Amino acid sequence: MLIKFPSFCLFICKVPDFLMMGCKKFEIFIWVSSILCLACLCAGFNPVDNYLIDCGSPKNTTVGGRVFLSDKSGAKFLSTPQDVLANTDLNSITSSDDSSLYQTARIFTEASKYTFSISQHGRHWIRLYFFPFQYQNYNMSSATFGVSTGDHVLLSEFSARSASVKEFSVNVTSDSLVITVAPSGNSFAFLNAIEVVSVPDALITDNVKVAQTIQNFQGVWYQALETVARVNMGGPTVSFENDTLWRTWVPDQSFLVTKNGVKNISNIQAVKYPDGGATPDIAPSSVYGTATAMNASDPSDNYNVTWEFNVDPGFGYFLRFHFCDIESKGLNQLYFNVYLDSSNVGPNFDLSTLTSNALATAYYMDFVTVPAVSNKLRVSIGPSTLPSVDPNAILNGLEIMKMNNSGGSFSGADSVSSSSSSKKNVGTIIGASIGACVAVVLAVLVFVICRRRKQQALQGHSKTWIPISTNGGNSHTMGSKYSTRTNTSSASNLGYRIPFAAVQEASNNFDENWVIGIGGFGKVYRGVLNDGTKVAVKRGNPKSQQGLAEFQTEIEMLSQFRHRHLVSLIGYCDEKNEMILVYEYMENGTLKSHLYGGGLPSLSWKERLEICIGAARGLHYLHTGYAKAVIHRDVKSANILLDENLMAKVADFGLSKTGPEIDQTHVSTAVKGSFGYLDPEYFRRQQLTEKSDVYSFGVVLFEVLCARPVIDPTLPREMVNLAEWAMKWQTKGQLGQIIDPNLVGKIRPDSLRKFGETAEKCLADFGIDRPPMGDVLWNLEYALQLQEAVIPGDPEENSTNMIGELSPQVNNFANVDTAVSGIEMVNLDDLSGVSMSRVFSQLVKSEGR
Known part of the structure; x- marks a missing residue:
């Protein structure tokens, strides 16, 4: 965000040429102008929400021109069972800038809350100040406690040993923030x-x-x-x-x-900020x-300047590099490499090109890391490998920030859900039970009413579909071969409309020998344009109850999306009472057909992880791309679906729904989905969220690992439901006992453990406890890295670190009730699979989902 200067400041800073006056008056004018310009420059960002609280102080405190309000009354922001206010003398405080804030403290003997009204949604700083001192019977150095928001565990089992500030950056999406x-335990x-x-x-x-x-x-x-860490390279401390x-x-x-081979350089006056950049x-x-910077004394010098930071393993990190070429006298004189651990993130880095051929121009770049496996993170700069380039490298600043884990925590062991009280959990369970009963009654009433209306509608109209377009003509084209562009209504103006004759020709007149799938919507044919x-080519069956709604939804959804991991809609046809969808062809069919039932070669563990x-990635884009x-x-x-390179693409958007409004938490809708993959919370409460997809994806993860149907009535009673069966083994820490026999001895234990933990979190009973799809993606990428990690002295083949032999399965699982009435479900004929025969839908019967 650029600082906006008042027009008067710009006027006086330029010192107009027409200003002809006496020397004394001119000097006074310049002096006043300089002060005003400096005030303009220091104005900075003006926050909409700006809560500064001096805890335990009897009066307001001013620090660096900022006023921290006293929380002594406690009524405005704080809810606490008792007031325990502590103070110390300034002589015991060694910190300089914030010393007056450290003079007082509020002590909490029970859980207490600060509630702040949020006027502007978005990212906020949360800064927590700690300075332990002795007050009466309270030795604050021995205090152990946690700090959390509604979505994140900021600190857990925390103990302050010296003066410190814990700083967090949190995206606040509600109208209030409760801290x-x-x-912890008997502490304070x-x-x-x-x-x-x-x-x-x-x-x-x-x-x-x-x-x-x-x-x-x-x-x-x-x-x-x-x-x-927030570091000023080559310079002193920059205070707030x-x-x-x-x-x-x-x-x-x-x-x-x-510290050898480095030098500090400074030229603050030369710094320029570009338009649209830093x-x-x-x-x-x-x-x-x-x-x-490097302090190279010889053109043959070849070494890196390296900084090392302590980090917590198991977390990803966000890093921001700050650069500004304040050393070069001319353009294209400075080339160097930038490293993050062993990764060269800036090969032959050239600031002149990146700053539009301008010297001393601020520039930054951002990176994230996969979850760290070491407790050290190294950042380095070093000479370029380009010929005829003098060895040099610079770094002006660096910021390192830890990213929360999938449980919303920064501590690793805890999550938001685990920090909740047992009373809250009991209340949630009771509330959900009552809500479920009410929801079932309402669902039955709605179902009866909708069924009657549908029957009346069918009696009053012919059983053929009404085309979406209202002009009776052709609309968008496939290229320019088929038709001319005209306006259409509703969903059809978002996609490409293909004439029936062209679809007929592409599918060899809907040759039955070209059928690659039969589903509830109709048959799927391969074709060539x-x-x-x-x-x-997915041709709808007019007798199917899966009709107009899914047809429209598929067009509306897929015509908006263009993503490498979502199947592409090429066009559609709604002529002659037809409803036809045309997609890109996926050479390797469905993931399901490669796991079981299709007679295809088994996928390796790496291939399964990549799929x-x-x-x-496709689901994460759906959840966050708009x-x-x-x-x-x-x-x-x-x-x-899998293309010729086994790259995965998500398909079949007929049931898709747009998510809740900003001020809502869910979408209330009738339950639809495929049995075995259905989110139990969605089933109970008929409240749909992105976490319903996360649950279904968790089932897919176990399906990929075990290579068996998610519901198989032919198996022993305790093994019928894959999700329940796999979770039993996962909670026992013995998931390796039920994996696909083709994978035995081929999965590294760390990779399997991370994969199992990810699937387990996806299958949490309550959506709030499930990770967002971005976190799922992150953990799967980490599982792949763990699988591919080369361990010294441990060759990948015949490794003793691979998962061992299968053991007999234990029969201690509850039966699964597969009869659900009144809810639209995918038929159990879904249990078989062949290469492309179930590509877009697995329904053999004509009933809808």
């Missing part, structure tokens, strides 16, 4: 000060790459972040008074692995104007 401070909690402050929307965006692959990463904007967002930047000396909100000029494009990752999430509602292995 709970809760003692304390807090010296707290900030909740709005952050500019442009500060964190999704213009991020994964360090290990340099591929784009989506979803950072929704992540909560904890500041691990000199930062538009009240951040503190520390010197880099303590992080340097070796701004003072990204980092102040005092950061961009200093740098640590005039230009040689292979397609799958799951591809499908997760202003409103799109919920697939029928995620299953038969709706995951």
Whole structure:
């Protein structure tokens, strides 16, 4: 966000040429003008939400020009069972900038809440100040406690040993933010000060790459972040008074692995901010104007400058690199490499090109890491490998932030759900039970009414479909071969309309020998368009109850999406009372047919992981790619298609629904889906969220691992339902006992453990406890990395670290009731599968889902 200057400031800063006056008056004018301009420059970002609280203080406290309000009354923000206010003398405080905030504290003997009204949704700073001191019988150094919001566990089992500030960046989407401070066990909690402050929307965006692959990463904007390090390379501490967002930047000396061969450079006055790039909100000029650089004395010098940071294993990290070439005298003189651990994230980095051929221009780039396996993270800069380039490299600033895990926690062991009280869980269960009973009664009434109306409608109209378009003509074209563009109504104006004759020709007049699938909507034919494009033609059956609604939904959904992991809609036809959908042809059919029933070669574990990752990317795009999430509602292995390279694409959007409005948590709708994959919470409450897709995808993960149907009535009673059966083994820590025999001895234990944990979290009973699809994707990518990791002295083949032999299965599972009346369900004929014979739908009977 660029700082906007008042027009008067711009006027006086330019010092107009016509200003001809006496020297004394001119000097006074310049002096006043300079002060006004400096005031304009320091104005910075003006937050909509700006809560500054000095905990336990009897009066307001001013620090760096900012006023921290006393929370002594406690009535406005704080709900606490008792007031325990502590204070100490300034002599015991060693911290400088915030010393007055550390003089008082509030002690909590029970869980207490600060509630802040949020005027602007979006990212907010949450800063927690701690300074332990002795107050009466309370030795704050021994206090152990946690701090959480409604969505995230910020601190767990935390103990403060010295003066510190814990800083978090959280995306707040509700009208209030509740921060709970809760003692652990018989201990107590304390807090010296707290900030909740709005952050500019442009500060964190999704213009991020994964360090290990340099591929784009989506979803950072929704992540909560904890500041691990914010470093000013080559310069002194930048205090919060000199930062538009009240951040503190520390010197880099303590992080340097070796201090030899480096030099500090400074040229703050030269720093320029580009249009549409870095701004003072990204980092102040005092950061961009200093740098640590190589101090090469010879053209043959070849070494890296490296900084090392302590991190927590198991978490991903967001890193922002700040660059500004304040050293070069001319363009294209500085080329260097940038490393994040062993990954070269900036090969032959050229700031001149990136800053549109401008020197001393601020520039930054963002990366995320896969979950760390080490407790150290290294950042390095080093000489370029290009010929005839002098060895040099610079780094001006660096920010490292921990990303929350799939449980919304920064502690690893805890999640938001586990931090809730047992009373709340009991209340939730009771409420859900009562709600489910009411929902069932209402569902029966709605079902009866809808059924009567549908029967009346069928009696009053012919049993043929009415075409979507209202003009009777052709609309969008496939190329320009078939028709001319005209306006159409409703969904048809979003896709491509293909004449019936062209579809007939492509499918060899709907040759029965070209049938590759039969479903509830109708038959699916392979086909070839005039230009040689292979397609799958899905022709609706007029007698099917799966008709107009699904046809329209499929067109509306797929015509909006273009993603490599979503099957592409090529066109549709609604002439001659036909309803035909034309898709790209997927050479390798369904994932299901490769797992069982299709007689195809078994997939390797790496191939299965890559397929799951591809499908997760497609679903993540549906959930986050638009202003409103799109919920697939029928995620299953038969709706995951594979192209000639086994790349996964999600298909069949006939049941898809747009997600809830911003101020809502769910969409209330009739239950639809495939039996065995259906979210139990959605089934009970008829409330649909993105987490319903996450549950279904969790079932797919176990299906991929075990290579068996999700519901198989021919198996012993305890094994009928795959999800229940697999979860029993997962909770016992023996998931390796039930994997596909083709995978025995071929999965690394760490990879299987991460995969099993991911599937388990997806199958949580309540949607709030399930991770978002972005976290699922992240964990699957990590499972793949663990599988491919090369362990010294442990060759991949014949490794003793692979999963061992299967053991007999235990028969201790409850029966699964497969009879559900009054709910539209996929038929159990779904249990078989062949290569392309069930590509877009698995219904053999004509009844709808």
